[in-house]
Amino acid sequence: PPQKQWSMQNFEVGRPLGKGKFGRVYLAREKKSKYVVALKVIFRQQIEKYNLLHQLRREMEIQSNLNHPNVLRLFGWFGDDERIFLILEYAHRGELYRLLRKTGHLTEKQAATYIASLSKALVYCHEKHVIHRDIKPENLLLDHESYYILLVVIVQTEDFLQGRLKVADFGWSVQSRSKRHTMCGTLDYLAPEMVENRGHDYAVDNWTMGVLCYEFLYGAPPFEAETQSETFKRIMKVDYSFPPTPHVSVEAKNLIRSLLVKDPSKRLPLPKIVQHPWIIKNADPAGTCSE
């Protein structure tokens, strides 16, 4: 569609959905089409303070060009002298993180379905030369129909391929209120090569898929520890174990083991995740799964 010039006049704003690091998110409805969206407000002085305007612009270019059922759509943006408004797809069920905290852990069917959806979304992003850099339950939103995962936060590859670690928590992802998962504090999902701040490539997302799959099934990430340095050490040593529990199958552990591998070249490649026996057996092909 031609780049329409949006403004606040096009929307009726509803309840706040929550707050991000750089501003709040509101439920909103486009007046003419009655289409419901999420309107994210970002304050310019926050962006300028961290010198992130160019990165925000690039991320907006990228995200508006991504069009995949499991990647949250960015329909457009507009702004005034102190705020930037992002017109984002609305995911009715909010953060997957909330479901995870409520239920403790997911069933193998749910976990496999979400991992399959996320793998497809990431394969699509990689085809578009985009690496997601911040996959964690807070950044994964659930839709009301098919419970499929919507990837909320995307970033450009180039910067990372030269190994320049950017401001990690750009703050687009929604800020969950829980203390454990404070944005800057959560290192649980960083791959070893990111922790060592070496250049990293697409394979980080495979590692993170292993971390997520573990957390979906056990309710906590594999390298969780009391302090950041403790977590660093455990990641570098790939030091994790499977608590004895009846609800996690051997195949699930096999998939996690094939992803939590220190050498990025030896990790199960993303496209192979959807062909893994555990996924074939448990994932709901339509990306939906009843709770």
Ligand SMILES: COc1ccc(/C=N/Nc2[nH]nc(C)c2C(=O)Nc2cccc(NC(C)=O)c2)cc1
């Ligand atoms: C607090 O309970 C909630 C239940 C559902 C929602 C749904 N959010 N849906 C969204 N669709 N597109 C975007 C962007 C969002 C969004 O940012 N949600 C959001 C923002 C801030 C906090 C939360 N927190 C939770 C628990 O979902 C969600 C938001 C809050």
